[in-house]
Amino acid sequence: MQDYTPAQERVLDAAAAAFSEHGFGGTSTRDIAVRAGRSPAAVYVHYRSKEDLLFAVSRRGHDAAHRAMIEASADAASPTERLGTMVHASTLWHLENARVARVVQYEYGALTEPHRGVIADLRRQTTQLIVDVIAEGDASGDFDVDDIAGTARAVLSLSIDLVRWFSPDRLDQAARIARLNVALAQRMVGADPPRSAPTIRCASR
Amino acid sequence: MQDYTPAQERVLDAAAAAFSEHGFGGTSTRDIAVRAGRSPAAVYVHYRSKEDLLFAVSRRGHDAAHRAMIEASADAASPTERLGTMVHASTLWHLENARVARVVQYEYGALTEPHRGVIADLRRQTTQLIVDVIAEGDASGDFDVDDIAGTARAVLSLSIDLVRWFSPDRLDQAARIARLNVALAQRMVGADPPRSAPTIRCASR
DNA sequence: GTCTATAGTATGATAGAC
DNA sequence: GTCTATCATACTATAGAC
Numbered sequence: 246m247q248d249y250t251p252a253q254e255r256v257l258d259a260a261a262a263a264f265s266e267h268g269f270g271g272t273s274t275r276d277i278a279v280r281a282g283r284s285p286a287a288v289y290v291h292y293r294s295k296e297d298l299l300f301a302v303s304r305r306g307h308d309a310a311h312r313a314m315i316e317a318s319a320d321a322a323s324p325t326e327r328l329g330t331m332v333h334a335s336t337l338w339h340l341e342n343a344r345v346a347r348v349v350q351y352e353y354g355a356l357t358e359p360h361r362g363v364i365a366d367l368r369r370q371t372t373q374l375i376v377d378v379i380a381e382g383d384a385s386g387d388f389d390v391d392d393i394a395g396t397a398r399a400v401l402s403l404s405i406d407l408v409r410w411f412s413p414d415r416l417d418q419a420a421r422i423a424r425l426n427v428a429l430a431q432r433m434v435g436a437d438p439p440r441s442a443p444t445i446r447c448a449s450r
Numbered sequence: 451m452q453d454y455t456p457a458q459e460r461v462l463d464a465a466a467a468a469f470s471e472h473g474f475g476g477t478s479t480r481d482i483a484v485r486a487g488r489s490p491a492a493v494y495v496h497y498r499s500k501e502d503l504l505f506a507v508s509r510r511g512h513d514a515a516h517r518a519m520i521e522a523s524a525d526a527a528s529p530t531e532r533l534g535t536m537v538h539a540s541t542l543w544h545l546e547n548a549r550v551a552r553v554v555q556y557e558y559g560a561l562t563e564p565h566r567g568v569i570a571d572l573r574r575q576t577t578q579l580i581v582d583v584i585a586e587g588d589a590s591g592d593f594d595v596d597d598i599a600g601t602a603r604a605v606l607s608l609s610i611d612l613v614r615w616f617s618p619d620r621l622d623q624a625a626r627i628a629r630l631n632v633a634l635a636q637r638m639v640g641a642d643p644p645r646s647a648p649t650i651r652c653a654s655r
Numbered sequence: 656g657t658c659t660a661t662a663g664t665a666t667g668a669t670a671g672a673c
Numbered sequence: 674g675t676c677t678a679t680c681a682t683a684c685t686a687t688a689g690a691c
Contacts, residue, residue: 252674270476271560274667284676289668291674350614351556355476395630402611403604409555425600432637457656479685489658494686496656 246308249301253291256281257305260298265344269299269355299352300360306342306349307367313338314374324382325436328400331374332430336404336423340416346408375400379434389435400430451513454506458496461486462510465503470549474504474560504557505565511547511554512572518543519579529587530641533605536579537635540609541628545621551613580605584639594640605635 249257259280263272274295278285292298317334321327339346353364375397382388390396403426454462464485468477479500483490497503522539526532544551558569580602587593595601608631 266559268473268475268557268560270473272475273665275665283674285667286669286677287675293668295667352473354471355473391633392626392630395627396634399608399631399634402607405614406607406611409610421597422600425597426604428596429601429604429638432640433634435637478683480683488656490685491659491687492657498686500685 247304250291256283256288256291257298257301261302261306261345261348264299264302264348264352269295269348269352296355296357296360299348299355300357300364302345302348303352303356303360303364304367306345307364307371309342310335310338310346310349311367311371311374314371318374318378324378324385324387325431327378328375328382328430328434328436329427331378332400332404332427333423335401336407336426337419339404339407340411340419340422343408343411343413346405350405350408372397372401382434382436387436396433400433403429452509455496461488461493461496462503462506466507466511466550466553469504469507469553469557474500474553474557501560501562501565504553504560505562505568507550507553508557508561508565508569509572511550512569512576514547515540515543515551515554516572516576516579519576523579523583529583529590529592530636532583533580533587533635533639533641534632536583537605537609537632538628540606541612541631542624544609544612545616545624545627548613548616548618551610555610555613577602577606587639587641592641601638605638608634 256277260272260277263276263280266272267276272295274288275285277295277298278288281288288298292301313334314331317330318327321330353361356364376393379388379390379393379397379400383390383393407422461482465477465482468481468485471477472481477500479493480490482500482503483493486493493503497506518539519536522535523532526535558566561569581598584593584595584598584602584605588595588598612627
């Protein structure tokens, strides 16, 4: 991770908001400057270019989401619980940071080649978190998964695709959506349902 | 639906490709004109503005995806099968039309207000297809779903989020991904697994 | 329905004063 | 580290000839 001065953060937040609303290509450096309460020239004191700002927003967002997942899953006792805590954390992060997350997830293509490599690495690390827990659960018999990589990708889609439509004024629904995503992810990997009655499910077939 | 002249289609396809690569805001009308093999002025003979072009691309894409799902599910005999055919069709459409789909799914915010309403209607209709089949399966006992609307949203995310990273040169994997998404969606709604052995699953607990 | 030419404005980024 | 002023270019869209 990397630290930012207050002035840098101010520009960074302004850029994230602008990119999220109008896309990278649709955002002008003047728009960023106005949101930050600075002149257009002041932006270039802290960042060399508009793309450099996008890179900073993107790296910061990926780092934060990744850390949230790791911290949430630290004390999980089983693969089912670890997957659950990770999906819960990822979903909450994407909902609570929907604006930043939109930039993080949808503006990858606007990065220049060297920056793209750094972000691709961060993405691989996050995917690996899910791959590892699914592989562990599959090996222990807690899960039943054919395509581990594909299932991991789909599990991450549950939280990522939320930012396509979720608006911050619906944050009161975040907890409900997070709980739903946890249950769906556990079903996707074939984890035993935590609260339902297995005897009834078996008898009914 | 709506018909287009060959000249209109040519510009439409050029716009879809350009928007997909650089985003709406990052695309110039000159870029569209060059891709279509026309002068910048020729674009405005067929469309009143750049945003009008985006609207046409978006409406056309939503219509096509919606029709693909309806046609695929026409002969399905059960809720499980109908959900499967719909997810299969939606996944294949998004993979085979990843460029257009990116515009359709990610550039909604760039539409002007009147156009946004039309697209929002189309989206509601597509979501309703999934909501209906899940509600039917839940009522018949084929599925076991708590949050029908939320689960429908998540099922659609499986196919939509693919366009965030899928590239057309990997189309040979489309069938595999579509099959996986079908299996995942059926697990998400609690449908009985089609091929596994229930006795063994029960005995192992 | 296409072109060339262009109007009028906005853009990313820099120079130089304070 | 911030500002005002500005450069050089690119932008969306239109006018008018063919």
